[in-house]
Amino acid sequence: MIDLEGTTGACRLEFCGEWFEVSPTEPFVVGREGPLGLDDNPYLHRRFLEVVLVDGMWWLRNVGSRLSATIAEPSGGMQAWLTPGGRLPLVFGTTIVIFTAGPTTYQVSLETAHATFAPTGVLSGPETGTTTVGQIALTTTQRALIVALSEPLLRDPGSTTTQIPSSAAAAARLGWAQTRFNRKLDNVCDKLDRVGIKGLRGGPGRLATQRRARLVEYAVTSRLVTSADLGLLDGSMLDAVDS
Incomplete structure (x- = not known):
């Protein structure tokens, strides 16, 4: 700074x-x-x-x-x-x-130089398979999906440019079938949309790439996921949790 x-x-x-x-x-x-x-x-x-x-x-x-x-x-x-x-x-x-x-x-x-407001912390619930940030509760696999899409930005936040992975690349990163990834992406976006996060609903003029980008932007800036969550990309950590 x-x-x-x-x-x-x-x-x-x-x-x-x-x-x-x-x-x-x-x-x-x-x-x-x-x-x-x-x-x-x-x-x-x-x-x-x-x-x-x-x-x-x-x-x-x-x-x-x-x-x-x-x-x-x-x-x-x-x-x-x-x-x-x-x-x-x-x-x-x-x-x-x-x-x-x-x-x-x-x-x-x-x-x-002169801040008008001081930041406040974000409260997270205990690790019980479901993580709550504010009013948003995510299962472990839902959070892993977000981490897979956010991985480039989480690993190198100061990089000049970041390519958000395609759905196919993120699914492969997690070892999931494309249909499973798409279903969980829909569930995550619907869940966030219900609590007022804009830009995640499909429809005319909203491409899949735009929805993924908006999800990554929100998740990283709100600290819904952080670099500490990168361990979720180890497939063995997901074997025992929900499908």
Whole structure:
């Protein structure tokens, strides 16, 4: 974390280990245009996100027309989905932003000098085969499915780009048949949709890749799964649990 003490109103953005100072007088653009050099992805808007200072407060704005971003503070106590036309104040000292354009998922961090709110922890239930995070209870195999899809981001969160596995690749990683994987993916997405997590329902205009990407973004930023769960990808750990 960069030391921002003494830099009143300062805001900096980190991407793949490189830091960018955000000007208080003009928007900092994230997209194919701007200082991040993401111009090699034709699925990304030229201007997607903007970081701006308005009346002494930093805001993140989605100025794109199709893509959304998942916003969270590092402990997972706050998580939001920023849709086109939306904006959120950067009220925490550190804010994580994850978004997907085409097959590629990106993660950036934003740090501000003066946090308005302090993060709170996430409560998890005991390991009894079912894990509860907030009001979301997952079976071990449901959580393993999410870990299989989230594995690249969990193993290397600071990577430049992350390819979310296809359903076939994730099923193979778990040693499951494709039909079993698809059934459990439907169950997980339905469960999260019922508690208000947006972007996980199928339908016109919502591709399977978009649903998987949204699931990964939510799960990682809310800490529904963490790197500590990677052991679930060891098939022997799943042999004795529900099918």
